[in-house]
Amino acid sequence: MNTLLLNKIYDVKLNITNWKKDNLIIGLVPTMGALHKGHASLIKKAKEMCDKVVVSVFVNPIQFGPNEDYNKYPRTIDADKNICAELGVDIVFAPTPNEMYGEGNKLSNTELTFVCPPYNLTDCLCGKSRPGHFDGVATVVTKLFNITSPNYAFFGQKDAQQLYIIKKMVKDLNMNLTIIPCPIVRENDGLALSSRNSYLSAEERTWALTISKSLKEIEKLYKQGITDCSILFDTAMSILDKNLEIEYIEFRDFNTFEEVKSAKNNTLTAIAVKAGKTRLIDNIILV
Amino acid sequence: MNTLLLNKIYDVKLNITNWKKDNLIIGLVPTMGALHKGHASLIKKAKEMCDKVVVSVFVNPIQFGPNEDYNKYPRTIDADKNICAELGVDIVFAPTPNEMYGEGNKLSNTELTFVCPPYNLTDCLCGKSRPGHFDGVATVVTKLFNITSPNYAFFGQKDAQQLYIIKKMVKDLNMNLTIIPCPIVRENDGLALSSRNSYLSAEERTWALTISKSLKEIEKLYKQGITDCSILFDTAMSILDKNLEIEYIEFRDFNTFEEVKSAKNNTLTAIAVKAGKTRLIDNIILV
Numbered sequence: 001m002n003t004l005l006l007n008k009i010y011d012v013k014l015n016i017t018n019w020k021k022d023n024l025i026i027g028l029v030p031t032m033g034a035l036h037k038g039h040a041s042l043i044k045k046a047k048e049m050c051d052k053v054v055v056s057v058f059v060n061p062i063q064f065g066p067n068e069d070y071n072k073y074p075r076t077i078d079a080d081k082n083i084c085a086e087l088g089v090d091i092v093f094a095p096t097p098n099e100m101y102g103e104g105n106k107l108s109n110t111e112l113t114f115v116c117p118p119y120n121l122t123d124c125l126c127g128k129s130r131p132g133h134f135d136g137v138a139t140v141v142t143k144l145f146n147i148t149s150p151n152y153a154f155f156g157q158k159d160a161q162q163l164y165i166i167k168k169m170v171k172d173l174n175m176n177l178t179i180i181p182c183p184i185v186r187e188n189d190g191l192a193l194s195s196r197n198s199y200l201s202a203e204e205r206t207w208a209l210t211i212s213k214s215l216k217e218i219e220k221l222y223k224q225g226i227t228d229c230s231i232l233f234d235t236a237m238s239i240l241d242k243n244l245e246i247e248y249i250e251f252r253d254f255n256t257f258e259e260v261k262s263a264k265n266n267t268l269t270a271i272a273v274k275a276g277k278t279r280l281i282d283n284i285i286l287v
Numbered sequence: 288m289n290t291l292l293l294n295k296i297y298d299v300k301l302n303i304t305n306w307k308k309d310n311l312i313i314g315l316v317p318t319m320g321a322l323h324k325g326h327a328s329l330i331k332k333a334k335e336m337c338d339k340v341v342v343s344v345f346v347n348p349i350q351f352g353p354n355e356d357y358n359k360y361p362r363t364i365d366a367d368k369n370i371c372a373e374l375g376v377d378i379v380f381a382p383t384p385n386e387m388y389g390e391g392n393k394l395s396n397t398e399l400t401f402v403c404p405p406y407n408l409t410d411c412l413c414g415k416s417r418p419g420h421f422d423g424v425a426t427v428v429t430k431l432f433n434i435t436s437p438n439y440a441f442f443g444q445k446d447a448q449q450l451y452i453i454k455k456m457v458k459d460l461n462m463n464l465t466i467i468p469c470p471i472v473r474e475n476d477g478l479a480l481s482s483r484n485s486y487l488s489a490e491e492r493t494w495a496l497t498i499s500k501s502l503k504e505i506e507k508l509y510k511q512g513i514t515d516c517s518i519l520f521d522t523a524m525s526i527l528d529k530n531l532e533i534e535y536i537e538f539r540d541f542n543t544f545e546e547v548k549s550a551k552n553n554t555l556t557a558i559a560v561k562a563g564k565t566r567l568i569d570n571i572i573l574v
Contacts, residue, residue, distance in 0.1 A: 009461060021310075110406045113425065113459035119397045138400070139460075146461040172400035173426075174296060174433040 003085040005077075005092045009100075009147050012054070012093050016149050024051035028150035030141060033057040033094070034074035034195035035083045038185040042154040043087045045182055054148045055084050057094040062107050062114075063136030074195055093148070100143065115139045115173075117165045121257055125161045125250055125270055126281065137162055138169050150177050158184045158192050160268050160283045164257055184282070186212060192282045204275040207241035211271055214239035215284040218269050222286045227263045236271065247272040247279070254285055290372040292364075292379045296387075296434050299341070299380050303436050311338035315437035317428060320344035320381070321361040321482035322370045325472040329441040330374045332469055341435045342371050344381040349394050349401075350423030361482055380435070387430065402426045402460075404452045408544055412448045412537055412557055413568065424449055425456050437464050445471045445479055447555050447570045451544055471569070473499060479569045491562040494528035498558055501526035502571040505556055509573045514550040523558065534559040534566070541572055 006012050019026055027050030029042045035057075046053045057080050064070035077094055084092045101107055115138040121127070122134045145153065155163045167179050185193045190212035191205070200208060214236040221235060229251040236249050251260050254268040263269070263286055270283040293299050306313055314337030316329045322344075333340045344367050351357035364381055371379045388394055402425040408414070409421045432440065442450045454466050472480045477499035478492070487495060501523040508522060516538040523536050538547050541555040550556075550573055557570040 013463075023308075109403065112405055113456045114403045114405075115460070116396065116401045116403050118399055118401075143459075143461045146463060149463065169400045172430075173402070174430045176300075176433060176436065 003081065003089050003092060005081050005094060007093075007095055007099060009095065012091060012147055015091060016054075016147075019052050020149065025152070026050055026148065026150045027053045028144060028148045028153045029053065029055045030144050030153065030155075031055060031057055031080075032059045032073065032195065033080045034076050034198070035080045036185075036193045036195060038156055038158065038193035040083065040087060041185050042156060042182050043084070043089060045180060046152065046154050047088055049152055049180070050150075052090045053088070054091045054093055054150070055080075055089050056144050056148070057092060058100065058140070058144075060100075060136060060140040061097050062101070062112075062139060063133050065130055065133065068130070069196075069199075072199075074198055093144075100140070109135075112139075115142045115169065117169060121161070121165050121168060124259075125248060125252075126272060127161065129247055129272075134162070134165050138165060141166055142169070142173075142175075145175060145177060152178050152180050154180045154182055156184065157181050157285070158194070158282065160254070160270055160285070164254070190216070192280075194280065196278055196280065199278040200275060204243075204278065207243045208273075208275045208280055210239055210241040210244065211273060211280060211282045215269060215271065215282060219284055219286060222263055222267075229261050229263055232263060232269070236269075240271075240273065243275070245274040247274065290368065290376050290379060292368050292381060294380075294382055294386060296382065299378060299434055302378060303341075303434075306339050307436065312439070313337060313435065313437045314340045315431060315435045315440045316340065316342045316376075317431050317440065317442075318342060318344055318367075319346045319360065319482065320367045321363050321485070322367045323472075323480045323482060323484075325443055325445065325480035327370065327374060328472050329443060329469050330371070330376060332467060333439065333441050334375055336439055336467070337437075339377045340375070341378045341380055341437070342367075342376050343431050343435070344379060345387065345427070345431075347387075347423060347427040348384050349388070349399070349426060350420050352417055352420065355417070356483075356486075361485055380431075387427070396422075399426075402429045402456065404456060405459075408448070408452050408455060411544075411546075412535060412539075413559060414448065416534055416559075421449070421452050425452060428453055429456070429460075429462075432462060432464060439465050439467050441467045441469055443471065444468050444572070445481070445568065445570070447541070447557055447572070451541065477503070479567075481567065483565055483567065486565040487562060491530075491565065494530045495560075495562045495567055497526050497528040497531070498560060498567060498569045502556060502558065502569060506571055506573060509550055509554075516548050516550055519550060519556070523556075527558075527560065530562070532561040534561065 027046035029046050059073050081092050114135050116135050117138050218232045249271050252268045253260050254266045267286045272281045314333035316333050318326050346360050368379050401422050403422045404425050505519045536558050539555045540547050541553045554573045559568045
């Protein structure tokens with residue numbers, strides 16, 4: 001089986017048009033590359049559900065803030081393509097920023113049409129420290145949906161806020177696809193897989209382990225009947241390594257995205273920290 | 288031939304899916320109803336180019352400002368349906384606001400995903416006096432495109448700024464359709480057709496005739512070699528009835544939408560006025 005590496009929107013659309021003529025079910029796995037086992041789990045799920053699978057690999061400039069890691073974000077397209085080939089992906093779509101946004105770096109909302117998720121979903125959690133981030137995400141995801149016309153698109157639950165926002169966008173704009181959420185994949189020691197883990201020193205990595213540890217403890221307490229979020233918050237605070245800079249620990253109803261004071265089933269417990277210069281997020285959905 | 292009047296998104300999508308299976312070419316004419324000969328010309332063009340034609344009739348609340356004419360905008364669905372039937376339209380899609388935006392009137396960008404055209408296209412002409420208007424237009428048009436999956440969508444050139452913004456949106460977001468611009472249709476006396484003309488008193492209507500008259504004079508001067516936009520501006524000012532409240536007279540390159548001081552081919556000359564309480568727009572593209 002032959003995995004095509006395509007850089008041009010036109011070439012992708014041409015393949016998609018032919019697949020559609022044959023009524024094939026198409027799956028899209030949107031990624032920023034530096035693929036790891038978390039991405040692999042999305043791709044495997046897509047292979048199960050679809051006739052054809054497209055993996056996009058694009059470090060999207062419009063979702064990074066001016067002081068964020070756009071330039072240093074890992075780019076490993078050769079390795080990514082090999083992983084995709086092994087998993088039986090049909091197309092790896094790896095466009096340049098110019099291909100996606102035109103020549104001349106006209107990337108602001110002065111010059112480009114943006115898709116803007118509602119404020120009450122972006123003015124919290126990661127959105128608070130990353131203004132404009134989710135506008136950039138929603139915009140590029142809309143473009144990728146239009147380029148690949150998927151029946152299903154696969155998103156990891158690790159980016160829980162992103163997942164919620166994308167599902168809301170699909171509903172609000174009547175897009176013709178279904179979003180498939182996929183569970184977080186972790187290292188044996190509990191660390192949630194992330195392309196940004198490669199930034200961590202050995203010492204920072206040991207600090208980072210306390211994130212999943214605190215989430216597991218919250219889950220344990222919840223299963224014992226403790227639902228008071230201030231207690232669950234304090235529990236996390238007591239477990240998180242003192243060297244971590246804590247950005248937020250939040251509890252939200254994953255049906256409505258409203259903040260909750262008393263945990264219940266389907267409550268998202270989300271944590272964001274900095275370990276040294278590296279920003280890490282993790283979460284658990286209580287059941 | 289049977290024209291279906293449908294109110295539900297689900298029912299429209301079902302029909303579209305069946306048409307797509309037969310590889311039929313689909314045309315969409317998005318309207319706010321109160322159909323006149325201008326709309327009819329769009330529908331006729333759609334019938335020429337497409338196997339199936341959908342006309343949407345929806346007075347879109349999110350594109351009206353708080354002090355605009357949302358409540359009083361003419362709603363004439365029975366007459367609209369008859370016109371569509373006579374013209375051989377396949378589906379008239381006339382949803383309620385609840386069907387389009389969900390129950391509970393959650394219509395702000397706090398609660399809804401919006402599509403936002405670039406500021407440099409919205410912070411001028413009609414956008415200046417109608418903040419948020421084009422966000423509302425781009426959002427509903429995106430929804431209608433996703434609901435009807437057209438190969439072609441037909442827009443009148445009377446709303447020149449809207450036409451430009453929608454074309455830009457289709458390009459920026461890689462949407463899978465082609466926008467077909469259609470020329471302005473006028474009454475015999477030159478008045479550009481508009482559903483809002485029904486608001487005009489007999490006296491206001493005579494004032495309004497000076498809009499197209501001034502545009503014609505500008506065209507005549509341009510053809511004589513006069514390109515200085517300040518001269519063309521003064522010409523319009525001298526012809527426009529003194530009872531009209533002039534909102535803008537602008538000259539823009541219709542390739543780039545940049546303001547021009549010296550007219551050339553493809554320069555958009557656009558005028559907005561108020562005749563009494565009725566806001567009217569008209570334009571001409573110089574060639």
